[in-house]
Amino acid sequence: QSVLTQPPSASGTPGQRVTMSCSGSSSNIGSNTVNWYQQLPGTAPKLLMYSNNHRPSGVPDRFSGSQSGTSASLAISGLQSEDEAGYYCAAWDDSLDGLVFGGGTKLTVL
Amino acid sequence: QLQLHESGPGLVKPSETLSLTCTVSGGSISSSNYQWGWIRQPPGKGLEWIGTIYYSGTTYYNPSLKSRVTVFIDTSRSQFSLKLSSVTAADTAVYYCARRYRAFDIAAVEVAYFDLWGRGTLVTVSS
Numbered sequence: 001q002s003v004l005t006q007p008p009s010a011s012g013t014p015g016q017r018v019t020m021s022c023s024g025s026s027s028n029i030g031s032n033t034v035n036w037y038q039q040l041p042g043t044a045p046k047l048l049m050y051s052n053n054h055r056p057s058g059v060p061d062r063f064s065g066s067q068s069g070t071s072a073s074l075a076i077s078g079l080q081s082e083d084e085a086g087y088y089c090a091a092w093d094d095s096l097d098g099l100v101f102g103g104g105t106k107l108t109v110l
Numbered sequence: 111q112l113q114l115h116e117s118g119p120g121l122v123k124p125s126e127t128l129s130l131t132c133t134v135s136g137g138s139i140s141s142s143n144y145q146w147g148w149i150r151q152p153p154g155k156g157l158e159w160i161g162t163i164y165y166s167g168t169t170y171y172n173p174s175l176k177s178r179v180t181v182f183i184d185t186s187r188s189q190f191s192l193k194l195s196s197v198t199a200a201d202t203a204v205y206y207c208a209r210r211y212r213a214f215d216i217a218a219v220e221v222a223y224f225d226l227w228g229r230g231t232l233v234t235v236s237s
Contacts, residue, residue: 035223044227051221098172099159
């Protein structure tokens with residue numbers, strides 16, 4: 001049972017816009033910023049979004065992030081087949097005094 | 111370009127201690143803006159943070175693993191290491207080492223994220 005809650009799966013067709021949610025509490029998302037990681041099959045995670053809505057260099061602007069209250073979202077527009085991957089949110093938790101990850105959402109491009 | 115590489119036994123017996131080392135190449139391990147961390151992923155499951163360390167030796171551990179975990183750093187060798195004691199089958203996972211950037215923006219809000227990861231190494235706990 002992860003501290004941050006993500007839907008286990010999501011899907012979309014090429015070109016479509018999909019969103020993924022990450023739900024937390026006042027001690028994590030409600031008081032600290034959220035990062036998102038993309039994990040392509042068989043590879044290590046890669047930083048996709050940091051501080052809620054900042055893209056690292058090299059990440060396409062098709063990816064966007066937002067945070068409101070105790071929830072965060074990741075959106076992908078113009079979905080492409082290479083976006084098929086696992087997506088994990090993460091945030092520091094002040095109550096646990098540690099970093100927590102969501103359980104991950106597996107995105108399937110139909 | 112900075113790279114991280116995990117090394118260590120791929121098989122550990124139950125009740126024994128898991129030991130892994132991460133070698134940092136192509137850059138400095140001694141930077142005040144970076145922490146060095148361990149994250150694991152059981153087969154088919156999600157990510158779990160284990161702990162992080164500054165070059166100064168200051169450590170932060172996952173509370174659920176704290177009693178069994180030690181992370182230490184050897185700046186002269188550009189390496190940091192993980193020891194996890196009293197392992198069980200539940201500790202079977204791919205173990206990743208990663209670099210964590212940490213700073214504060216102009217509004218004094220913490221900015222922190224894992225920006226570089228090793229390829230990971232599978233450790234199986236079995237007799």
